[in-house]
Amino acid sequence: MSQELQDRLDRLYEDFTSGKISRRNFIKYLGMAGAAAGLVGGPFSMLTKAQAAETIRFDGWGGTTSEAFRKHAFDPFEKVTGVKVIDGEFGDMDTYLTRVKASFPPGGEFNLAHLSGVFDYARYVGLELDTALDESKIPNLRYVMTAMMQPYKDITDGKLSAVPYDLGQTGIAYNTKYISKEKAEKLGASLLWDKELNGKLGSWGDWRTNIWYGALHTGQNPNEIKDLDAVWDALRKQRDMVKKYWASGAELMSLLANEEIYATVAWSGRVAHLQNQGEPIAFLAPDNCYSWQECIFVLKGTDLDTAHKLLDFMLAPEAAIAVAEAQQYPPSLDPTKIEMPESVKKLPAFDPTGQLKGYLFADPAYWNGHQMEWAEKWDRIKAGA
Amino acid sequence: MEQKAWKPWALLAPSLSAVLFLLVIPVCFIIVYSFWLRAPTGADIPAFQFGNYQRFFADFFYPSILIRTIRVALETVALCLLMGYIPAYFFYRTESRHKSIFLILIMLPFWISFIIRTLSWINILGDTGLLNHVLLRMGIISEPLGLLYNEGAVLMGLIQYLLPFMILNVYVSLEGIDRSLVEAARSLGSTEWQAFREVVLPLSLPGVSAGCLLVFVLTAGTYLPPMILGGPGNDMIANLIFKRVIGTLDWPFGSAISVILLGILGTIVYTYNRYLGINQIFKTFQ
Numbered sequence: 001m002s003q004e005l006q007d008r009l010d011r012l013y014e015d016f017t018s019g020k021i022s023r024r025n026f027i028k029y030l031g032m033a034g035a036a037a038g039l040v041g042g043p044f045s046m047l048t049k050a051q052a053a054e055t056i057r058f059d060g061w062g063g064t065t066s067e068a069f070r071k072h073a074f075d076p077f078e079k080v081t082g083v084k085v086i087d088g089e090f091g092d093m094d095t096y097l098t099r100v101k102a103s104f105p106p107g108g109e110f111n112l113a114h115l116s117g118v119f120d121y122a123r124y125v126g127l128e129l130d131t132a133l134d135e136s137k138i139p140n141l142r143y144v145m146t147a148m149m150q151p152y153k154d155i156t157d158g159k160l161s162a163v164p165y166d167l168g169q170t171g172i173a174y175n176t177k178y179i180s181k182e183k184a185e186k187l188g189a190s191l192l193w194d195k196e197l198n199g200k201l202g203s204w205g206d207w208r209t210n211i212w213y214g215a216l217h218t219g220q221n222p223n224e225i226k227d228l229d230a231v232w233d234a235l236r237k238q239r240d241m242v243k244k245y246w247a248s249g250a251e252l253m254s255l256l257a258n259e260e261i262y263a264t265v266a267w268s269g270r271v272a273h274l275q276n277q278g279e280p281i282a283f284l285a286p287d288n289c290y291s292w293q294e295c296i297f298v299l300k301g302t303d304l305d306t307a308h309k310l311l312d313f314m315l316a317p318e319a320a321i322a323v324a325e326a327q328q329y330p331p332s333l334d335p336t337k338i339e340m341p342e343s344v345k346k347l348p349a350f351d352p353t354g355q356l357k358g359y360l361f362a363d364p365a366y367w368n369g370h371q372m373e374w375a376e377k378w379d380r381i382k383a384g385a
Numbered sequence: 386m387e388q389k390a391w392k393p394w395a396l397l398a399p400s401l402s403a404v405l406f407l408l409v410i411p412v413c414f415i416i417v418y419s420f421w422l423r424a425p426t427g428a429d430i431p432a433f434q435f436g437n438y439q440r441f442f443a444d445f446f447y448p449s450i451l452i453r454t455i456r457v458a459l460e461t462v463a464l465c466l467l468m469g470y471i472p473a474y475f476f477y478r479t480e481s482r483h484k485s486i487f488l489i490l491i492m493l494p495f496w497i498s499f500i501i502r503t504l505s506w507i508n509i510l511g512d513t514g515l516l517n518h519v520l521l522r523m524g525i526i527s528e529p530l531g532l533l534y535n536e537g538a539v540l541m542g543l544i545q546y547l548l549p550f551m552i553l554n555v556y557v558s559l560e561g562i563d564r565s566l567v568e569a570a571r572s573l574g575s576t577e578w579q580a581f582r583e584v585v586l587p588l589s590l591p592g593v594s595a596g597c598l599l600v601f602v603l604t605a606g607t608y609l610p611p612m613i614l615g616g617p618g619n620d621m622i623a624n625l626i627f628k629r630v631i632g633t634l635d636w637p638f639g640s641a642i643s644v645i646l647l648g649i650l651g652t653i654v655y656t657y658n659r660y661l662g663i664n665q666i667f668k669t670f671q
Contacts, residue, residue, distance in 0.1 A: 094631045101427070101634065126426030199531065207632075239617050244534045247612060258513045260533070372425065375633045379625070380446050384618035 558592020
């Protein structure tokens with residue numbers, strides 16, 4: 001029983017409970033989800049590869065995000081070019097990277113992927129899965145924030161193997177029925193260590209996020225942690241108060257909506273979804289909140305002409321804005337160059353200046369360099385050590 | 386004569402090929418990987434060294450998770466046995482014309498996805514779940530009981546998954562007992578309880594041990610119930626392998642942990658087969 005299937009079912013259940021799909025369609029999609037798992041990940045992938053010239057594969061986060069891409073970018077793209085875009089899904093970055101690494105040759109059957117974080121871009125480059133895009137063949141790239149492009153260029157010697165697509169923040173979600181705005185803003189990151197919330201706290205199982213917030217709680221710069229022991233101690237203390245380390249966005253939303261937990265680190269887009277559903281959940285971006293940007297990465301071996309065309313389509317303002325509204329994350333387009341609708345301006349992490357000054361991103365070299373050691377240490381702490 | 390000698394092999398070839406390509410060769414890959422090294426980028430470096438195994442035993446952290454896994458597996462076995470023997474005995478003794486329907490009911494959970502069955506416990510055991518809701522409405526409790534995200538919830542998830550395996554194994558064993566033996570014991574003056582204790586129970590032990598083995602092995606290798614229903618500190622060895630392989634791309638170390646688990650389970654199965662015979666398990670599925 002694969003993690004991927006579980007993630008797919010999670011997202012399907014989330015759409016059903018939020019009223020996005022009917023009971024009839026829920027049952028229908030349940031069957032289709034299982035069939036798709038076999039078709040996309042199974043021996044049929046060989047067939048997909050054989051059709052490479054007429055098709056291009058795009059792997060994304062599924063759910064509403066994939067629906068938005070399909071409706072606003074892929075369908076019009078297929079109509080104009082005749083090139084078919086094959087949708088693939090993943091539940092998290094690590095699982096996807098494992099699948100890419102396990103394909104033969106590595107990355108072979110995969111083309112484009114919606115990656116999260118500059119550190120992930122660096123990981124793919126480290127595994128030599130990158131390629132060099134021709135920026136002149138992606139005219140809409142001129143609308144993209146320079147501040148979002150530069151971190152990628154710094155890793156690949158001034159070239160790009162991806163285009164930035166959206167950004168978000170991992171802040172703190174809290175239930176306003178039990179936690180006041182004043183208290184949340186006063187405590188900031190330390191709200192996640194509030195003893196009054198003992199047994200009602202949650203967190204993501206991800207090592208990076210927990211260490212980041214451990215650094216904030218102990219008054220340190222997450223990109224330059226001086227006293228690591230203080231962070232570990234803080235995480236140990238927090239662990240004893242945590243009810244659940246969630247593993248997916250759907251689980252995060254379920255825990256908050258069912259009041260299993262009252263506060264947790266959370267992705268800004270997911271909180272916006274909960275708010276749209278009428279849940280009493282607020283989003284707090286404490287000082288040095290964990291910001292991240294997502295990109296569309298082009299894997300080695302992809303037909304670049306097709307990739308350039310598709311990326312340009314996806315960066316067209318009408319497509320990028322529609323996708324942003326659907327997934328509740330601001331697009332990578334520079335608001336000083338492209339007029340954004342109010343719905344986008346209201347999104348958490350939206351920066352009207354397009355400069356991203358004051359946004360703190362994970363330093364890819366720093367975090368990737370410590371991944372082995374810190375991920376293992378975090379696993380130990382999480383397990384009770 | 387010579388012409389006939391290859392025929393069994395030809396008939397067995399598809400099955401043997403499947404075992405070879407889908408089990409033996411992948412296991413060999415895992416064993417080879419367990420000696421490799423991981424580069425900081427996540428790439429694998431071919432090598433022959435025992436560092437991954439040393440790392441597992443270097444401190445008590447990893448062995449402690451292995452011990453926890455074995456403890457949870459034993460608890461699951463004990464609870465499944467307690468909860469499974471009684472319905473199996475009932476199916477054996479009942480003369481109801483609905484007996485076949487009862488047996489189908491045992492198989493019913495297999496018709497629903499294991500993930501969905503496991504997730505459904507959240508709606509039953511959660512703070513706002515069915516159980517707490519009923520207890521609160523009845524005034525028995527004033528605030529929700531912490532029933533979810535702990536070892537108890539993990540055990541519950543494991544039992545609902547594995548109980549049918551135990552019931553079927555015990556039932557098959559009971560069905561094989563000659564009923565005239567029980568009648569003979571009764572006619573010789575033993576009570577119902579004595580007949581059960583002296584005749585039925587000893588003769589059903591092969592099925593009990595087969596069920597115990599199956600439940601133990603499946604528990605030791607599962608990762609979904611701890612992941613979905615467990616809280617901090619409830620991870621089992623399969624969760625650890627998942628994290629090493631998926632989370633940190635450390636395939637060599639993940640492979641080494643897998644080989645250690647495989648070795649332990651292999652030893653248990655070998656010991657069982659040597660003293661009790663593994664044929665009993667196959668009878669259940671015949």
